Amino acid sequence: MENRIALNDNLSLSRIVHGYWRLRDWNLSDDHLLKLIEQVLELGITSFDHADIYGNHTCEAYFGRALAKRPELREKMELISKCGIKMATDYNPELDIKIYDYSTEYIIKQAETSLKNLGTDRLDLLLLHRPAPFFNPEEVAKAFDQLRSSGKVLNFGVSNFSPAQFDTLQSYLDMPLATNQVEISVSCLEHFENDNTEYFLKHKIKPMAWSPLAGGAIFNPKTEKDQRLTAELKSIAAELNTDIDQVMYAWLLKHPTGIMPIVGSQHINRIKSAVDALEIELSLEQWYKIYIASKGEDLP
Amino acid sequence: MENRIALNDNLSLSRIVHGYWRLRDWNLSDDHLLKLIEQVLELGITSFDHADIYGNHTCEAYFGRALAKRPELREKMELISKCGIKMATDYNPELDIKIYDYSTEYIIKQAETSLKNLGTDRLDLLLLHRPAPFFNPEEVAKAFDQLRSSGKVLNFGVSNFSPAQFDTLQSYLDMPLATNQVEISVSCLEHFENDNTEYFLKHKIKPMAWSPLAGGAIFNPKTEKDQRLTAELKSIAAELNTDIDQVMYAWLLKHPTGIMPIVGSQHINRIKSAVDALEIELSLEQWYKIYIASKGEDLP
Amino acid sequence: MENRIALNDNLSLSRIVHGYWRLRDWNLSDDHLLKLIEQVLELGITSFDHADIYGNHTCEAYFGRALAKRPELREKMELISKCGIKMATDYNPELDIKIYDYSTEYIIKQAETSLKNLGTDRLDLLLLHRPAPFFNPEEVAKAFDQLRSSGKVLNFGVSNFSPAQFDTLQSYLDMPLATNQVEISVSCLEHFENDNTEYFLKHKIKPMAWSPLAGGAIFNPKTEKDQRLTAELKSIAAELNTDIDQVMYAWLLKHPTGIMPIVGSQHINRIKSAVDALEIELSLEQWYKIYIASKGEDLP
Known part of the structure; x- marks a missing residue:
């Protein structure tokens, strides 16, 4: 990519x-x-x-x-x-x-x-x-x-x-x-539901994503939603032979709006992990599995 | 003004x-x-x-x-x-x-x-x-x-x-x-949240405001929200050496959309109070204090 | 019609x-x-x-x-x-x-x-x-x-x-x-409330309506809402000397957006019933009585 x-x-x-x-x-x-x-x-x-x-x-x-x-x-x-x-x-x-x-x-x-x-x-x-x-x-x-x-x-x-x-x-x-810098992550789907995704596509605006790793909750999941997400991300990470933060970045990077994740780490290996995610390609089914795990329900 | x-x-x-x-x-x-x-x-x-x-x-x-x-x-x-x-x-x-x-x-x-x-x-x-x-x-x-x-x-x-x-x-x-005549008051923020404020600004439509004093509930506050609002309005009225209905009008008049309050009183002194509010200028902080008292939570 | x-x-x-x-x-x-x-x-x-x-x-x-x-x-x-x-x-x-x-x-x-x-x-x-x-x-x-x-x-x-x-x-x-094929029926008012009706009118898009008889729940009403609707539909059907499915079709057909109901029956008499509804004209009051029965509250 x-x-x-x-x-x-x-x-x-x-x-x-x-x-x-x-x-x-x-x-x-x-x-x-x-x-x-x-x-x-x-x-x-x-x-x-x-x-x-x-x-x-x-x-x-x-x-x-x-x-x-x-x-x-x-x-x-x-x-x-x-x-x-x-x-x-x-x-x-x-x-x-x-x-x-x-x-x-x-x-x-x-x-x-x-x-x-x-x-x-x-x-x-x-x-x-x-x-x-x-x-x-x-x-x-x-x-x-x-x-x-x-x-x-x-x-x-x-x-x-x-x-x-x-x-x-x-x-x-x-x-x-x-641009419009908004919160987007596997856990925060707000901008898929408030017409912003459609607006970005229509006007060809590339969004920046803050908190692209969902603030870390996925690494130590407490809620039912986070546990669903973590399990799905782990399963997909295993399929792709990578780790779950790369899958979270790859999920953002695959979306047609052209999301730019903002990495907030001081650790160069974690920052590199985001860059390496540019080479990971999720299948459409993997993308939806994460989306559905986040929503907690199948597509209509 | x-x-x-x-x-x-x-x-x-x-x-x-x-x-x-x-x-x-x-x-x-x-x-x-x-x-x-x-x-x-x-x-x-x-x-x-x-x-x-x-x-x-x-x-x-x-x-x-x-x-x-x-x-x-x-x-x-x-x-x-x-x-x-x-x-x-x-x-x-x-x-x-x-x-x-x-x-x-x-x-x-x-x-x-x-x-x-x-x-x-x-x-x-x-x-x-x-x-x-x-x-x-x-x-x-x-x-x-x-x-x-x-x-x-x-x-x-x-x-x-x-x-x-x-x-x-x-x-x-x-x-x-x-114009679009809508309910706007310190207590009714609906049109700040349904895209109407943005629409008014974009199309330079000046709204008329019905019930600009929130139907009187502020003068005899029963709910927690009304009590918060009344306390804040009283405090600001004291700062400005005026009364709370003038503060409520001044709050509407300050907003950049150009709100026109509709005064529904038969008492000429209360009507004059609204006109006199044209001379009152709230600070930006006072405006937000009222907004926040109404919402019941700080800005994000 | x-x-x-x-x-x-x-x-x-x-x-x-x-x-x-x-x-x-x-x-x-x-x-x-x-x-x-x-x-x-x-x-x-x-x-x-x-x-x-x-x-x-x-x-x-x-x-x-x-x-x-x-x-x-x-x-x-x-x-x-x-x-x-x-x-x-x-x-x-x-x-x-x-x-x-x-x-x-x-x-x-x-x-x-x-x-x-x-x-x-x-x-x-x-x-x-x-x-x-x-x-x-x-x-x-x-x-x-x-x-x-x-x-x-x-x-x-x-x-x-x-x-x-x-x-x-x-x-x-x-x-x-x-066109946009959406669910519209006396029971499903979603597209009156999500700006789609306005969008259809503005752009002169005629919607197709799936499930125009509300999936049959009206014929065997279980919820309070369905019971209200059934009672209202029966009363209007009696006024018009017809049956309630025709009233449900006529309600859709009267709306200015130009709704096209999709009839999903294999029975030619029920299909004919929909076609015959083209000849039934609800009064504006009848239209609103059904709308209000569905909402469960009077107009504001």
Whole structure:
């Protein structure tokens, strides 16, 4: 299977994306993190997923410090970030509760902060982190325009949006949104059931998948559903002579929408496992066996 | 905040609308009602919301009798009515049950009855009262065409429609539907969750909001949800040095869709309170605190 | 009421369609089946609904054997089939579970098998049997193109699709999908509530209705809902001096979407009953009484 995927004429990502949600918890020195980045790049993974808020606004700066040791690597990678969530932490001492802020000013402020923390002059892709009940697409369009004109952000997308939310924002923009980053895994079928899969196919939007291994529950199954899934995944892994996380990645990769799994591990062997899944081909029956194990019922 | 809102090139409404759902229950003499209308107009409220069926088909005639005492006021106001619901009352003795009738004939008949009862030669806006499982958009388009050609109705809209229902009717018409009157309040978030908010934003449709004070439950909260809401509203009202109904109006008015609250009170001080809310500005955090109190859970 | 309905410029069906889901269970000799087909044609029913899988892949061949005795009848009928469901039976010994296969190859293979079994050189209409979570519209478009170019299938449609599923597939095709065959009956209101009715009206798609008599539960009502429905249907049947299955057909036929009921009976008098329903006109109130009996609550 191709190890890259074109989102539009100007942007292609590696099919497997490396995610830095938990970077702070990894407790890596700058040198160790740089080493990890180098190894990830060697695997053909060039796309790195961040968000302003990861690690309570610390992860991007960790990454930036490591990257500063070999700044020439920047040209070999696509940097992705997200904005819009405003946490009630010391970063926003004025807030009592978490809110979403999609004002022109806040989007620009956070994009510029991400640039500074990552130590780069541009983001390849900026995503709106979550849909919001208070959302003014005109404000967003203004922010995107300014960020694009100034060359600070090259492409824009969203995360966790429904078809109606995507469609509405798109109608205010003169550029196509590049992607929608949503939760998809053998355990999370939500986007097969809310019209998003159909929307992706119709508009040829390739989704990024967060939590592609279902948050680890499959490795230590407690619920009946997880036990069904684990048993099925093990059986198929045995048929294919591989392990169950590869089967979970292969299940995502086979789907016609062109899913890009985000691997959130610090262990290069587990990251490599995702890349190797590009060579595994599930049969259609194997794909459905996993789907049916997840649903807990046969097809109608 | 602007006290008027343009729905299209030919129709603008006052941002606050006066609603006559309960006019019969107010037991006002014609003179008292005229006085109320005059006071409402003086507040800058020029849009008056009716329906054929209000007060079992009596309210429009009450209003018409008062208006007849100062017919020149007609030129200062926008009259809105609705049709389509057929009640099983003495008005329709042939019926055993309430039904919806969107035949060409019935729409025209009811629009003409509203004209007669209101004592006017034209409606500024006629709404279909509720979506119906038996609905022929061709019949509706025919009725709208005839009513428009004859000058009896200047603009058309709907009430309580979903995006798919609005979109389908719109596709049969050669004029844009002017609005969708739906229930929105701090307590009723339905239209934030059924794609209508997104549809309004995409198509730049300004919704009218019925029951904008949640039917009064907030003033005498019984459920856990209402108690959460009341506590939050009181706290914010104190911060802003105002009262909770103004906060409820300000919450609606702040939203980017351009919501027009329909005030259903006969008390001029309560109506003025809604108009004064145009000058209150909630912070984004205050807006979300109310939203979250209503949902009963933090944002994801 | 018209006894035919145009789906596009090239295809019209009889308003009542004869369905062969249970043909195997009828245990008819070829001569008896031919007789039935002749009688059905005499009633003005020219459209015959099949699927590759009916009777575990046997029904189409039964029909083909009967038709072979009077091949000239082919010119008087529209033959409809479906494909995409792959059962875990002896027909697909390699399968452990039922799956859906919408690969180019499988669609073409099954269409060709239907042609062979029915003993005809063309299908008037081929439907995709069910929507699928694994669905590549490019593969489907390729199959449809080849089947149309070769003259093997003249028109295409779907079955049990949602608006988003229909819309997405349509966007990959250069011909309009002719219909969506869904379950609609006095008991099954699903497609009044999932935006399909609106979609049908907007795009002027006439739906075919499977199980139009609600699978017979109305004739022997066990649930509260079925008892309500049966009582209402009996009362209306008495008013109209007819029987309840005719009322159920008339309820479908009255709806503005242009529903085509599929009658699945082997008994010519019951089939004739459906055709005779074309002459029965329910009042709007009768239509709503049935709808309300089904819902169990008055209109809002």
